[in-house]
Amino acid sequence: MKRFKQSLQKVMPLFISLSLLYTGNVSADVAVVVHPSNNSEFDETIIKKTFLGKSKSFSNGKSTILIGLSSTDDITQEFNRKVIGKSSSQVKAYWSKILFTGKGTPPQELDSSALVLQAVASNQDAIGYLDPSVVDDSVKVVATF
Known part of the structure; x- marks a missing residue:
């Protein structure tokens, strides 16, 4: 028993460090961006309704x-959790229903935050979400979650 406790005391700091490292990477920021000329009003409720097609x-x-971004992207999962309040699979099921009934079209999915940045920067009517680390002056950040 004494040997077990000694082993545990040696391993525990490593376990705690790894746990903190893992926990720190779970939550990422998400930036919601529009074209710089868009002077509309934005808040969390408006953004949620917009991305649900309401x-x-x-x-x-x-x-x-x-x-x-792709439904498997970490940024999308964070956006869905923080803004929409649903898991990515719940959002996908929601949009399947909306699409089937002809009441809306889900967001266009792009492969990277850089591509989202380019798409929003080149279209005055676009709104997107992406990794805030790629944001530049070509878009306007209206919210960060």
Whole structure:
């Protein structure tokens, strides 16, 4: 028993360090961006309604074009959890129903945050979410979660 306790005392600091490292990587920030000329109002509720297809236009009256990342991307999973309040599989099921009933179109999925940045920067009606580390002056950040 004494030997077990000694072994445990040696291993425990390593276990705690690895646990903290893992926990620190689970949560990432997500930036919601629009074209710099978009002067619409944004808050968490508006963004959620927009990305659920419940609001199809900005407060300036222009139609929205939804841009996102692959449903398996960590940023998408964070966005869905923090903003939408659902898991990625729940969001996918939600959009399947909306698409089937003809009531909306899910966000266009791109392969990287850099591609989302380019898509939003080149379209005044686009709104997207991405990794904040790639944001530059070509877009305007309207929220960070």
